[in-house]
Structures are given as C-alpha cells and as structure tokens.
Amino acid sequence: DAGVTQSPTHLIKTRGQQVTLRCSPKSGHDTVSWYQQALGQGPQFIFQYYEEEERQRGNFPDRFSGHQFPNYSSELNVNALLLGDSALYLCASSEGLEGEQYFGPGTRLTVT
C-alpha cells in the first residue's frame, strides 16, 4: 500500500517564475493538506482540499493556489516566486476532514 507520494523531489526555480508541485494521497484518503516548512522552522498550514474544493486556508497570499482532482490527488501552484518561497513543501492526506494526517516526503523548492 503506497503512502503519500510527492513529485518532484527537488526543484530549482528563478524569482518570478511559477511552479507546480504534485501530491498523491495514501490509498483510501480523500483529503489533502499542504504545508510549507522553511529552514529551521515547523511546518505552516497553507490550505486543505476536500471534494475538490479548498476548505480552509492559512495565512498565505493568493500567489499560492491549489487544485484537487477527482482521484483525490492534488497540485500546489505558486506564482511569481520569491526567494522567501524556498522551503520544503509537505503534502498530508487524511480520510475525511478530521482524519489523522499522513505526510509525504516533501518537495524541496529552491528559488534563486
């Protein structure tokens, strides 16, 4: 049974560019949450998707957007990249909105 998978593993982008990160939830899970973990900090909640809709959003600008597909997989898009967007982006899936969250290995984004 595959756990939460994320792609790509690493990514290097230039300021001003746009990036898309992908997440496949654990089998049987229908809810996906995204977190940003800056170096030396704990993860910060970006948003959560359930039934293909954004259900809750953290304190992140509109440059951060997402999507959930009918197969429950999800994408995180970041526009107009800033140096400060460099971080490990973690995806977590759960069964329903209140289920226990299982995290993927993350995507390391470096903005130069």
Add this chain to the structure above:
Amino acid sequence: AQSVAQPEDQVNVAEGNPLTVKCTYSVSGNPYLFWYVQYPNRGLQFLLKYITGDNLVKGSYGFEAEFNKSQTSFHLKKPSALVSDSALYFCAVRDPRGGGYNKLIFGAGTRLAVHP
C-alpha cells in the same frame, strides 16, 4: 490565538538514558495534541496523539507523552534513548472547534541528539 512552543532548540542525551522533549500549547478548549518525528530528507512521521482519556499516551518506537492540562504541556518521553532516535521532533495542536477542519499548528521543532 492558538500556538505551540517547544522551548528547547536541541536536547542532548546519552544512549540508554531517559529523554524528555518539552512542549507547551495555547488553545481554547480541549486540544488535540500530536508528536511527529522528522529524519533528514524525510517527511513527518506520526508518533502519537492525545484527544481525550488517559493523560499518558503511548506511541510508536517506545515513545510516550504526558498531557498536563493545568500546565498546558504535552512533553514527549522515552525511558531509554537510542542513537537511532536522533532526529527533529515536532509538537502540534489542532483546535477541535475548528469547524471540523484538520489544520495542524506546529512548534518550531526540537533537535534530539543521542550520543553513544
């Protein structure tokens, strides 16, 4: 505002000795509390959680945590540390009144170093 504090950036302990990683929280009502561990270049792995019931919660890999409502603390403990326990540990809280949404608020993390 909901928050989690991990007062120690790093905890050093000798192998075989007991370990404690501290966590305090600030949230209205009865919180859901979690501990996660992160190894280098890996995502977060769930260790244990407290929702209700017994204040001593047992989790994975021999870890346990003690919930103390009066001190708003949820310290992680292990009776005998292993070198392989060396990792980054995160305490997290979820407000059960958050409309049913599963937003976790994490502390800054504590690096545990277990020396042979």
